[in-house]
Structure formats: C-alpha cells, structure tokens
Amino acid sequence: MGVGKGWEHVVLKLLRGKDFVFTVTGAEDVTDHYRRVRMSDGGLLAAVGGALHPTMWVRLWFQDGGRPHQRAYTLVDPDTAAGTFSLEFALHDGVASDWARAAEPGDTIEATVQGTGFTTPSPAPPRLLVIGDPASLPAINSLLDAHADVPATIWFETQHGSDEELPVRADAGRHELRRVPRDGSALVDRVRAELPELVGDPEQAYVWLACDAATTRTLTGFVRKELGLPKQRVNALGYWRAA
Template identity: 65%
Template sequence: MRHGWEGAVLKLFRGKDFTFTVTGAEQVTERYRRVHFTDGGLLQTLGVHPTMWVRLWFDNAGKPHQRAYTLVDPDVEAGTFSLEFALHDGCASDWSRKAEPGDTIEATVQGTGFDVPDPLPPRMLVVGDPASLPAINSLLAVAPKLPATIWFETTHDSDDELPFRIEDHHDLRTVPRPKMVEQVKADLQELVTADTFVWIACDTTTTRELTSYVLKDLAVPKDRVKSLGYWKAA
C-alpha cells in the first residue's frame, strides 16, 4: 500500500519502514483489544525506549490512514511486542477486531523519543486516557519505585477493567471525561513542586489546555513537561 503525501513527508524526515506480522490477539474488555506481533526487525534496528510508539498504516476506503500506537512489552531478543487498541468506529479499530495470525501491517517509525527526567521528581504526575494507557504503563516502568499520581479519563464503565500496571505507591484517580480538565487543574495546584515532572497525553484539545495551564499558570519549566495529543475529538 502506498502511503500518500504523509508517507512522503515521513520519508523526508528519515522515517523507517517495517512490516509487522500478527501472531495472536485477545479481547481485554469489550472496548479494548491487544494484538501481538513479530517486529520485522524493528527492535534490533532501532532499539527501544520508554513510551516508544510506531505509526501503523491502514486502508481507509482505498486511502492510506496512519495511527500511532505505543509498544507493549517489547522483547528485543525475541523480536516481538504487542499493541493495544481502544476500540471505536474507524478503520484502525476495525482492522484490530479482525486481525488473525499471519496478517501483516506496514508501519513507519518517525518522531518517537523520550528523555528520562533528570533529576527524577519525588512524584510523577501523569494525565491520560485509554488511548494513552500503554504509554502510561511504560512511563511508570521507567522508575518502578517512584510514586506517581495518575489522572485517568473514563468514558465507559468497562474502563475500570483496563490493564493498569499500578502498584501500591501509585495514586490512580479515574475522572469522567466531562470533569477531566477541571479536576486535574484543581489537583495539580496542590501537587506541583519545584522539581515536578508532568506528563500529559489525552485528546488534542484536553492536552493543549492542560499543557498551557501547567506551563503558564503553574510555571512548571518546559523541560519538566512532556505532552502529546493522542487523538482528535469529533
């Protein structure tokens, strides 16, 4: 499948292409699916870092469509990983529902990266939703003993059954979507310190508003904030 103008742009920015092969899949909840892959040489070529993500290419009514997904449990030696799909209407979710062993999908790696905060904060402040849950779990594994407060946006009852990798020193706060921005802003006022590190990954509108609040209103230094809009709300 040709990748259109987006693929051409990624090539200009030295994006690297790979083909992944499905080895299995499992339904985690009614709205969340995990698909297992062999990596087509990705991990040996590029290595792995926390919150590492790849761009998958889907056929959307004959046109190329890309979506980004965070690697789950990457194994460099075995050349395997999984991807998790928050299910909704669309070609990416449709593909994941039908994925079977032997199926292949094209992918491009460009733009992913993560610098471990130095110094580490006394507590990680993390804001996300089902789409960014794999990245949240990966982030928490950077410093497994480090306390963290996680605000997690929920939309469906089944969101409580998602595969959180939470330990006793993690404070998970589930927040209904309509109250997310207001609740996070109120809580952050009490938790931000001089050596805070804040990580935000929700839809683009929520991410933009909270990032602006953290940088401008709470005056957290830019190098202590990592944010990325994971999807666009309709």
Template identity: 80%
Template sequence: MAVGKGWEGVVLKLMRGKDFTFTVTRTEEVTEHYRRIHFTDGGLLAAAGGSPHPTMWVRVWFEGAGRPHQRAYTLVDPDPRAGTFALEFALHEGVASAWARAAEPGDTVDATVQGTGFTAPEPAPERLLVIGDAASLPAINSLLDAFPRTAATIWFETQHDSDAELPVRLDADRHELRRVARDGTALVDRVKAELPELVGDPSSAYVWLACDTATTRALTSYLRKDLALPRQRVNGLGYWRAGAGAGAPAA
C-alpha cells in the same frame, strides 16, 4: 497487508522514516472496547538498537475508502531478543479499530518509525504526575515501568464502565489512580483542582500528559503559565482528535 502510503509516506521517507512489516501472532480481548494484538516486529527492535525507550511509538498504516491512513501506537512489552511486542487498541469507529477488530494470526500491517523519542527528566522527580486515558494507557504503563521506585499520581479519564478493567500497572505502595468520567471539561477541571497541591517545587516537578489534543493543549498551557512549570518539566502530547479516533500521538 501492503498499503500505499501516499504523500504522508513520501514526507516520512524524506524525514528518514524507516519502514517495517509486523505480523500478528495472537490477539486478546481485554474488554469489549479494548483489544491487545501481539506481533513479530519485522526487525524493528534490532534496527532501533535493541533498547526501546519508554513510550516508544510507531506509525501504523491502514487502508480506508481507497486511501492510506496512518495512526500511531505505543509498543507494549517490546522484547528485543524475541523480536516481539504488542499494540493495544481503544476501539471506536475508524479504520484502525476496524482493522484491529478483524485481525487474526498471520495478518500483516505496515509501519513507519519516525519521530519517537523520550528524555528522562533531570533531576529525577519525587513523584510522577500523569494524565491520560485509554488511548495513552500503553504509554502510561511504560512510564510507570521505567520509574519503578518513583511514586505516581495518575488522573485517568474513562468513557466506558469496562474501563475499570483496563490493565493499569499500579503498585499499591507507590501509585494512586484517580478515575475521571469523560464529560466535557471534567478532566481539566479535576486536574486543576487537585494537581497544584502535589507540584511542590516547579523546577523539580514532572507532569506527563497525553489526552485528546484540546485537553492536552488546555492543561499544558495551565501548567506552564499558571503553575510556572518549566518547559522541560512538562511532557504533553495530543494523542487523538475528536472525530479522528484515538492513537498516539496525533501530531
């Protein structure tokens, strides 16, 4: 599906964004609100040096109301040798979800790579402190995969009953999942009540969070100002904005 990219595409090109075309190979209905779509990568992983980093994301282009829209999605299980990966869509109203619901093998979609990156925390944390929701689940899983021997506590905001079926890659010996139903500031309140006892030394703690922009902003401010975590020990991204749909990241 070739989509004109408008002024955003021009800006990304000036910022040396690289364009690729992905082809759908198969789809999976994970839940009624969550769909996984598998692709061939159009040369993306080879161009990235064949070594994708944790939380790696791409900007995918969709057409709606006669104009282009870009949403960002984290690569799921990228395989550089095969040139394949999947994207996972938390379904809601919007152009990306509409495309994902209708996608079939053979369909194509354009994407731009620009802005993605990940810096592993040094010193390595004894425990990952992770805060997210269905939109950031692929990134959460890639983070857990990247630190297979590190303990983790995950606060996971849910919206639907079926979110209990979402595939969080938990190791029962190392990982603790704390589900929080989406309800106003419930996630912010829960994290503020429970996270401080797990931080320990602020200079060696590590918090990774990716929620809606308002929640991410509130918690990032709290972690840095109230708990005194250094900038490099907090990785916060606003993955979606209310009314704009879920993607990764919103910035």
C-alpha cells in the same frame, strides 16, 4: 505488495523514517472496548537497538476506501531478543479499530518509525504526575515501568464502564490512581483543582500529559503558565481529536 501510503509517507522517508512489516501472532479482547494484538516485529527492535525507550511508538498504515491512513501506537512489552511486542487499541469507529477487531494470526501490517523520542527527566522528580486516558494507557504503563521506584499520581479519564477493568500498572504502594469519568470538562476541572498541591517546586516537578488534543492543550497551558513548570519538565502530546 505494500499499500500505497501517499504524500505522508514520502515526507516521513525524507525525514529518514524506517519501514517494517509486522505480523500478527495473536489477539485478545482485554475489555469490550479495548483489544491487544500481539506482533512479531519484522526486525524493528534489532534495528532501533539502543534507541528503544519508554512510550516508543510506531505509525501503522491502513487503507480507508483506497486511501492511505496512518495512526500512531505505543509498543507494549517489547522483547528485543524474541522480536515481539504487542499493540493495544482503544476501540471506536474507524479504520484502525476495524483492523484491530478483525486481526488474527498471519495478518500483516506495514509500519514506519520516525519522530519518536523520550527524555528522562533530570533531576528525577519526587513524584510522576500523569494525566491520560485509554488511548494513552500503553504509554502510561511504559512510563510507570521505566520509573518503577518513583511514586506517581495518575489522573485517568474513563468513558465506558469496562474501562475500570483496564490494566493500569499502578502499584498501590507507590501509585495513586484517580479515575475521572469522561463528562465535558470533568478531567480538566479535577486536574486544575488537585494538581497544584502536588507540584511543590516547579523546577523539580514533572508532568506527563496525553489526552485528546483540546484537553492536552488546555492543561498544558495551565501547567506551564499558572503553575510555572519549565518546558523541560512537561511532556505533553495530544493523542486524538474529539469528533
């Protein structure tokens, strides 16, 4: 029996959201604060077909004290032929992390696909300028995979010591990874100090940004208003809200 999803699901259905049921096939702890759950897709990948794209995400539905609760997660290494993918969870307190910690083969979870999209920057930028944290790591990796020949600089905010072990798919020959320990405005300060020298022509530059909502909002304003990047050269999304 499906979980009750409340008014949010009604709205998504009106917007032509498609529902699927995923089945857990395995899980592993990547670090003590990060867990990967492998899934069979319930027909999702075949249904989306050519619409599969880098950073593609789905909404998972959880029950929290009898109330529906949804969170979005990026597909990791989707395999259309096999009908499989993984989801990765930056663990903290909350119903989604609790589900991920307990997930084992045979468990199922309902999901809705609606609203996801990605436009490849054109013209291609000389360098990807990427800003994120563990919550957006799956999307960062899919972006790097999709633009394997493009150099990139990645500012990656970390919180735990074990975050140094997270699998950022940065190639030392093409990618520069700049880790920034989470400490107040440290990430904002670093990006404001270091990003301008890498932007070059604002019409050619491309910034991909996905952090907590407040940081994303601050840095988006900086990139658009102070560095002069056009709207279509900035992809920004707040992935979570600080408590």
